[in-house]
Amino acid sequence: MGIPKRKNMINVYGGKDTYQGEGILKRREELLDMITKSDSFLPDSILHDDLDRGMLDYVKNTFKVVSDGVQIPVIDKILTIQRWGEFSNNWEFSDSDGNVKLPFITIIRKPDVQYGTNPSIQRTIPDRHQFHYATVPTWNGNSMGADIYKIPQPIPCDITYDITIVCNKFRDLNKFNKLVLQNFSSKQDYTQVKGHYIPIILDTIEDNTPMETIDGRRFYMQNYKCIMLGFLIDSDEFEVKPAINRSFIINESMGGGSSLNKKIINKSVDIVISTVIADGIRSMFTVGETITVLFNVAINGIVQQKDVHYSHLGGTSNIIFSGTPLQGDVITVSYYKGKNNKMYDQHGNELQLGRESFIYNTLNLTFTLSEKVSSMISVTTNGLVEYGDDNYIIIGKDTIELTGEPVYGSKIDFVYLY
């Protein structure tokens, strides 16, 4: 059986470039701003009380019925079991006996909230899987990077409300009923909760008027049962993870004179360090952008030898290992990504990349390079990175001295700019 065909592109704007006179992109940005207005990038939480508030606002703003020149009041709270709260919410329109004056409209929520029946967000994605929501650039003063914001699929929920009008005039019933039917003429209407449009369906209309009461109090009471097809978004479930970071590395620079002189380069070469975790299957890895000048490739901190352990074709983004790195190995690629392969120092002088190797023979810890060092990229002993000040010092313009003695026959590699 073949894979079912899926429609990948649904043209919701009828093939037009505009929506209600505005550009589609602008409309999309407007919608995104509405649902993320309280912070920068993530949507606001929508929980039960937000949905209840949305329902109260919907009824209060939509069903405005005027009776005898006065708008029928809507009790603007979901009444609960705390008795004093009931009175405190209707004291404004209570009589001298403490009873609510007729007419009035109240909203009663059924306490049980059922799993949602909204077909667009039903059980389609299992296990609260997190999905990409936004990629947000970050800058901490030293390194530029990005955070990946993920959220799980919202949970659908159905909330049932009884909108009840209690009055003593048939005309008030008619006015209210007309408004309800007009608003639900397409079966559903919408309320807006934190920028999201939440559908409300009119389920049933029933009359609970105690008509048969001959001796008792007479009034009209009608229930409009509505179901809100809501969904829950909980900010506690959001996930923020850092993506690949780009770092500025401050390099030591050689100055004039015979004595050691260190200074910080104001405009250092922008070096990208990209980290990938091996899956034990692939031998080719990509950094996602063109590598103009490749400095080092390391596996678990051990610098690999080009054309021996790996290969890289200039101008591409791929690193191809001769073997397959083990699952979980950390592959670090440091490179220069420029528009072309030209690098310049802070004075505008063009820089070249130098690579030199020496074999330690116990005679001398000092190594003289063939070019004048402008910036040292890395010093490695048998693939292990040596750190400046602790493990080596730069003497003069082209001489490096190790502070510790390596094992006889060790291979010392220098990568530098000149």
Added chain:
Amino acid sequence: MNNKLPITRLGKFFSQDDFDINIQMGQEYLHGDLNMKLVLYRVDRQKTDNDDVYAEVGMDEIKFFPPVEFNALVKIEEPKNSSYTKGLMRYNEPGNMTLSVYITHLNELGVDIRYGDYIGYADSEEKLRYYTVTNDGRITSDNKHKMFGYKPHYRSIVCAPTQEGEFRGV
């Protein structure tokens, strides 16, 4: 301005003086002999900050006016032995409390008892129980609450026991 209607019914054999002296004698018995004291906590509905949607408050967040001690005839029903679900999760709590309080007494104290207010009543020296008013007995138009059909003289107030999570007098 409220119109005041003089009550002249039963005038040939009952008057305001008779009404007052009956109340005084009743109060002498109720306040002097029985001396059942209760504490009324009137909820300050304006100063109590409640929830925007549900009008609820959390524990110890109900603001109330200074408690007032008052006298009433107290009747408490037998405790109920119940369970939350099909015989499991048993709970046992006092029955409802019905108070009979003189309207004159409330007027003298300058207080009114309203639906949802709280009332404390001491079971023993160590145990003070709180009840919430479920029927404030404001309507006293029936013959029972009128002294010989002349004027209402007392209110019957029904209260249900509260949980500590709802109210505990602080």
